[in-house]
Amino acid sequence: MIPCFYQDFDEEIPEQHRTMCKRLYHLWILHAITLAVNLVGCFVWMLGGGGVTNFGMAIIWLILFTPCSYVCWFRPIYKAFKTDSSFNFMAFFFVFMAQVGISIIQCIGIPGWGNCGWLATISFFSYNLWIALLMLIPTLFFTATATLSFIALTKVHNFYRGSGGSIGKAQEEWTTGAWKNPHVQQAAQQAAMGAATGAMMPDQQYSSNTPQYNDNQM
Template identity: 50%
Template sequence: MSEFDSNPFADPVDVNPFQDASVTQATSGISERIGEFNPFSATEMGNRSDTTIPISSVSSQPAILQTSVEQSAQATAAAAQVNLIKQQEELERKAAELDRKEQDLKNRTAGRANTGAKENNWPPIPKVFPVKPCFYQDFEEEIPEEFRRICKRMYYLWMFHSATLFLNVLACLAYFTADSQYGVDFGLSILWFILFTPVSFICWYRPVYRAFRSDSSFSFFFFFFVFFFQVAVYIIQTVGIPKWGNSGWIASISMIGRNLAVSVVMMVVAGFFTVNAVLAVILLKMVHSKYRRTGASFTKAQQEFSQGVLTNRTFQTAAASAATSAVQGTFVSSD
């Protein structure tokens, strides 16, 4: 009833909505929190970190890039491993092929030595001649492929050597016709051609052929010993000392004032001797490089020599005869 008794025309009382108890309590709590708020404090930073975007989602792109790099590195390593496996298989195949060829060569050599099935084919003499070939020679069958080229070059050098000696006979003949006092050169040139052609074949070409055929250390050392003197002979023939049977540079130059045509012929032969000397030095170096790769040594050469001597029937017969004679002489002296 009090509400009806009040004067409606009186001035209204100023009502402050913020003086309400519930509103005052709510605003006072917010003010306290605002006053205590510090955006740079550790607590607030920790609270804010809960609402930030995770770092894993931000750095997702570098992680994908790193995975691709690792995959490419693994692919490269796998390709390299496959390549190495292929190379190893290729090397094993080549080694097996070389072993097979070496075994076949040994079998053919042993079979030919035991049965004598292979007929000699060098020198290539017609069958109508009473003289038969003395040697068997086949580069494709007996010489391994890695030594075949150098062995053929040594054979060509021997052929060039023989042709030079023959031309030297003709040059010395011209030398003799120009001046009769040089008849000794013509005679010696014939001797050198008849002697050095077969001797060079037997003493240095056949040893190097046997060395490459059977990997013989003794044949290598014998070849080096003889061929060194052959190089020295080439140098002497190139110099051309008068009355030594060689149409070298000294002898050919000395004939320029007497007979120019003879001098030119002799100079050509002197050039041939020079080429022989140069090729001999080059091939000697090449054979030595091949020899170092074969594993030959002086010890192996001694063993091969001792085994060859002890297994030689002629040596065994001579040793048995000498021992028998010594024993008989001992018994006779004791009687």
């Protein structure tokens, strides 16, 4: 069985970028764990009278955003460190800034959005103390995720600008044909396909095996 993704920090990532890349991977793991803990918190919240909507939304957050966050921002930054690709850095910044915004919203905890954030947790203390305390656990997870995500975004941005990267460099990479680099193409295809990256393989095989015809044959 061919895996959808392959990563080897020691073999593929340059030593000077390895620590930062690993920390971003650990941040993605924390994000996934937070969504799982939030699901449990929303389930307890529902049992306490918080409504089914929050629990249903928590399921969607976990199922949808766990694979999408891996594909849409971790894989681009992994490829960016691997190939020194400005285009992948730009893809990471574009998606991860949205990720930071979503993490802040989750931390706030607007009722009906499927997140055990501060607003939802504090307001439930007057109804059921024990359930509110359990809801406080994913709230703290969301707070840690949002804080660490903002710090990570700042550090990667400072590193990229310090290394001479810019939007112009990403545009130059596109216009000069660096976008045709197979590593860059692979990262972009994975981001576009999302969780269904397995469907890429037949398309790639088809494109590589497409017969070529000359004028006489046509």
